[in-house]
Amino acid sequence: MDQTLEERIADLERELVERTAQERRTAARFHDIIDRNADAFVIVDREGRIRFANRAAAQLFGRDADALLGMPFGFPVTAGETSEVDIPHNSAPRVAEMRVDSTEWEGAPAYVASLRDITERRRMEQVSRSLFAEQAAREVAEQANRRLHFLLETTTVLTSSLDYRDKPRLLARICVDHLCDWAVVYGLDRDGEPRRLAVEHCEPSKAPLAEELRSIPIDPRGIHPILEVIRSRQSRLVTDITPEMLTAMSANPREVEIARELGVASFMSVPVVARDRVLGAIAFVAARSENAFDTSDLKLAEDVARRAALALDNALLHEQAQLANQRKADFLAVVSHDLRTPLNAILGYADLMDLGVPEPISPGARDRVQRIRSAAKHLLYLLNELLAFARLEASHEVPHMQNVDVGALMKEVAAVAEPLAGKKGLQFVVELPDEPITLSTDPDKLRQILLNLVGNAVKYTPQGEVRVSVSRSSTGMVRFVVSDTGIGIAKEHLAKVFEPFWQVRQTERSAGGGTGLGLSVVRHLAGMLGGTVSVKSKVGVGSTFTVSFGA
Numbered sequence: 001m002d003q004t005l006e007e008r009i010a011d012l013e014r015e016l017v018e019r020t021a022q023e024r025r026t027a028a029r030f031h032d033i034i035d036r037n038a039d040a041f042v043i044v045d046r047e048g049r050i051r052f053a054n055r056a057a058a059q060l061f062g063r064d065a066d067a068l069l070g071m072p073f074g075f076p077v078t079a080g081e082t083s084e085v086d087i088p089h090n091s092a093p094r095v096a097e098m099r100v101d102s103t104e105w106e107g108a109p110a111y112v113a114s115l116r117d118i119t120e121r122r123r124m125e126q127v128s129r130s131l132f133a134e135q136a137a138r139e140v141a142e143q144a145n146r147r148l149h150f151l152l153e154t155t156t157v158l159t160s161s162l163d164y165r166d167k168p169r170l171l172a173r174i175c176v177d178h179l180c181d182w183a184v185v186y187g188l189d190r191d192g193e194p195r196r197l198a199v200e201h202c203e204p205s206k207a208p209l210a211e212e213l214r215s216i217p218i219d220p221r222g223i224h225p226i227l228e229v230i231r232s233r234q235s236r237l238v239t240d241i242t243p244e245m246l247t248a249m250s251a252n253p254r255e256v257e258i259a260r261e262l263g264v265a266s267f268m269s270v271p272v273v274a275r276d277r278v279l280g281a282i283a284f285v286a287a288r289s290e291n292a293f294d295t296s297d298l299k300l301a302e303d304v305a306r307r308a309a310l311a312l313d314n315a316l317l318h319e320q321a322q323l324a325n326q327r328k329a330d331f332l333a334v335v336s337h338d339l340r341t342p343l344n345a346i347l348g349y350a351d352l353m354d355l356g357v358p359e360p361i362s363p364g365a366r367d368r369v370q371r372i373r374s375a376a377k378h379l380l381y382l383l384n385e386l387l388a389f390a391r392l393e394a395s396h397e398v399p400h401m402q403n404v405d406v407g408a409l410m411k412e413v414a415a416v417a418e419p420l421a422g423k424k425g426l427q428f429v430v431e432l433p434d435e436p437i438t439l440s441t442d443p444d445k446l447r448q449i450l451l452n453l454v455g456n457a458v459k460y461t462p463q464g465e466v467r468v469s470v471s472r473s474s475t476g477m478v479r480f481v482v483s484d485t486g487i488g489i490a491k492e493h494l495a496k497v498f499e500p501f502w503q504v505r506q507t508e509r510s511a512g513g514g515t516g517l518g519l520s521v522v523r524h525l526a527g528m529l530g531g532t533v534s535v536k537s538k539v540g541v542g543s544t545f546t547v548s549f550g551a
């Protein structure tokens with residue numbers, strides 16, 4: 001059925017109204033969607049002014065959406081670009097990621113900038129960055145601390161005693177505890193050729209293998225890498241060892257086999273040098289590649305080797321000094337002992353001649369014989385002192401402890417010393433305790449201590465008195481005191497009088513006096529019996545020596 005023209009026009013008008021309404025609804029819905037979007041949208045015209053801003057944009061800029069309209073946008077806009085922009089905001093500046101695209105606005109070309117607030121994301125990133133930096137710093141500090149601890153321990157452990165023998169093993173152990181999976185400490189023998197002194201592994205089950213490796217000699221003309229380290233005095237770091245390299249390191253298949261079983265992924269070898277002398281080397285081995293060494297490990301290893309060198313050198317020097325001392329003491333003991341035998345014969349025959357055996361001698365000759373006797377006696381005294389000293393130095397003496405009545409022992413000493421004091425016109429005073437005092441000690445050694453002290457007191461006292469006493473304090477301490485009114489000892493000499501061969505008047509020895517050994521023997525013996533000796537003295541007034549034994 002044909003429509004009339006009026007009807008057709010009316011339909012079109014209706015349709016137009018309907019479509020316009022629909023378009024308006026669509027535009028409103030679109031507007032609403034844009035407005036509710038979580039991202040901020042801003043339409044910017046070609047002049048850079050804001051023509052539209054949604055709710056999120058208003059929030060992002062901290063203003064009403066209406067207030068933004070017409071304002072300059074403030075950021076350069078280039079279609080297709082994404083950038084990060086800092087947006088001033090009343091409370092706190094915001095950071096947004098901005099994407100710009102071309103659009104049209106009200107029939108004119110424009111830009112749409114979509115902005116996503118990434119302030120929080122940036123803040124979190126910043127926080128995690130600083131946390132990360134903090135953690136890294138803490139790790140560095142902890143590592144430095146561990147290293148310092150390692151170095152300190154190296155020094156403490158290695159210098160705790162002067163005994164050289166256990167040092168290589170201790171050193172290898174510390175290295176394993178702190179830096180590597182296993183370690184080898186090398187020393188040089190008399191011919192300067194290296195040998196393994198200690199091999200330590202972190203796994204106790206590997207100890208037998210480590211010990212076997214230790215006992216394998218190193219061929220000095222071979223290809224072992226330690227030879228080059230010792231020869232060149234240069235450290236070596238190998239971060240990654242291939243099986244071929246390992247095989248090439250030794251001509252001994254068993255050595256290579258053991259090394260493989262102990263695990264070799266990376267190693268460092270550092271020479272141990274003290275006073276410009278190579279003492280040996282240390283090899284640090286990492287069994288697994290994840291523990292491979294780097295240059296900072298090598299620095300630490302070199303530090304350890306430097307400290308070890310000092311400690312080992314001291315211990316070696318001490319050992320050599322001990323050995324030399326021992327030889328000297330042995331020599332002295334042999335010589336003084338052997339000299340005593342003919343001397344006793346001289347004394348014996350001189351005594352016989354003095355007694356007129358086999359026939360009386362003239363008074364003149366007798367005077368000469370007397371002189372021979374007293375010179376020989378003095379010589380015997382000197383030899384006895386030397387022998388006592390030498391025996392102590394050579395550590396041949398051991399105390400034989402027993403319960404001793406010290407009052408009775410004091411009387412014995414007084415009986416020997418009194419006539420000597422009497423000869424010099426000195427008063428000799430003995431102070432004994434009312435109650436008997438018993439001390440667990442070696443009576444022969446204690447007697448020798450007291451005889452030496454009383455002998456000195458008489459020797460160095462021209463006039464006055466020599467006094468000896470023994471007492472027990474309330475704490476149970478037993479004290480022997482030997483005092484005199486003699487020449488005394490100057491303050492600056494007090495510490496030296498106990499040193500062997502030291503005498504205040506160094507001419508004393510050549511003048512036929514003592515040996516300078518008596519007080520050294522006294523101190524040695526007192527120490528052996530668990531006691532101490534001290535001295536107080538004033539020049540021209542006198543000296544007091546005190547020997548104390550704990551309860």
Ligand code: ADP
Pocket residue numbers: 456457460484486487488489497498502503504505508513514515516517518519520543
């Ligand atoms: P010496 O054989 O010379 O007596 P000592 O070791 O017994 O050796 O004593 C060392 C030095 O100490 C002596 O040479 C002397 O100078 C000094 N001395 C020791 N005892 C006394 C004392 N009672 N009075 C003064 N000087 C003393």
